[in-house]
Amino acid sequence: MNELVSVIIPCYNQAKYLPEALQSIKNQTYQNWECIIVNDGSPDETDNIAAEWCKKDSRFKYLYQENGGLSNARNSGIKKADGKYIVTLDSDDKFEPTFIKKALNSLTSDVNIGLVCSWGFRFMGDKKRELYTPGGGSIKEFLFCNAANMGSLLFRKECWEEVGGYDEKMKSGYEDWEFYIRVCQLGWNMNVLKEPLFLYRQHAVSMRTDAINNHDTEIKKYIYHKHEALYKDHYEDLIDYFLKAIALEKKNNIKVHNKIDFRVGAAVLKPFRIIKAFFKI
Incomplete structure (x- = not known):
């Protein structure tokens, strides 16, 4: 050829x-x-x-x-x-x-x-x-x-x-x-x-x-709107995609909250949050 x-x-x-x-x-x-x-x-x-x-x-x-x-x-x-x-x-x-x-x-x-x-x-x-x-x-x-x-x-x-x-x-x-x-x-x-x-x-x-x-x-909003009919035809795929994306975000958030540096940071900041809440009363 x-x-x-x-x-x-x-x-x-x-x-x-x-x-x-x-x-x-x-x-x-x-x-x-x-x-x-x-x-x-x-x-x-x-x-x-x-x-x-x-x-x-x-x-x-x-x-x-x-x-x-x-x-x-x-x-x-x-x-x-x-x-x-x-x-x-x-x-x-x-x-x-x-x-x-x-x-x-x-x-x-x-x-x-x-x-x-x-x-x-x-x-x-x-x-x-x-x-x-x-x-x-x-x-x-x-x-x-x-x-x-x-x-x-x-x-x-x-x-x-x-x-x-x-x-x-x-x-x-x-x-x-x-x-x-x-x-x-x-x-x-x-x-x-x-x-x-x-x-x-x-x-x-x-x-x-x-x-x-x-x-x-x-x-992405532009693409989804431009191809609205296409995504409606693939409605089940659309739902699966966004549910998986939400689940993944929750999983990642849990990982962050469970990290030792996050927990230590939360413990350090706790007294300041209590004081802040006290002065709001």
Whole structure:
């Protein structure tokens, strides 16, 4: 098989990492690819770096646009793509050399598979940190969490076309998860290559950590309302999920209260609470 694969790399203020991402594509054992670098209005050196790589290898292409956010940048790149298979890669991350070949083989071996990702390592500098192993699956696995744990993967362009692309209203994060929900809702499955073929650069502060720490509730509320009919169809799963979440929170609270440092702290504070209550009388 020698189908063209289109790699989409949005870039905003990540110019210093961009060459590593581009080199990871150039190093792929599968060589029939085009790589579209989407400069999402970045004020750094993205323009110059992209121009240098495009000059060296005509398979690299460049697209500049005013800042529109990650979903918009991905959609813009995919619209320009000539391949029937799409790979998305963030500009500060990397793929191992065999990712595209193995992901494409997996995708084309089963007509029910619409998306393929892999296990991956989080890394900082030159040091790999923890291995993460997403499970993938069908719509049921994506109802309450991102069963891919990443936005970098390979998928059929027709999947993107059928669902109308990434949701450009989602500018705070989780746009990849919501995209997978819509794709899997149509009956496609996501396969996971059980090899660490993806490298996710860990930052102290990133869009992912900001979404988790500051926007988690509002984004999930948006997703649940947008897909209200879907969650009603999976009402029993919805109830089970929230009951398990409540039970887990209670269990964790009990563990905290039973810790010796918590008990000692409570004993130390007890006299002050008695005095406070006395003066309220």
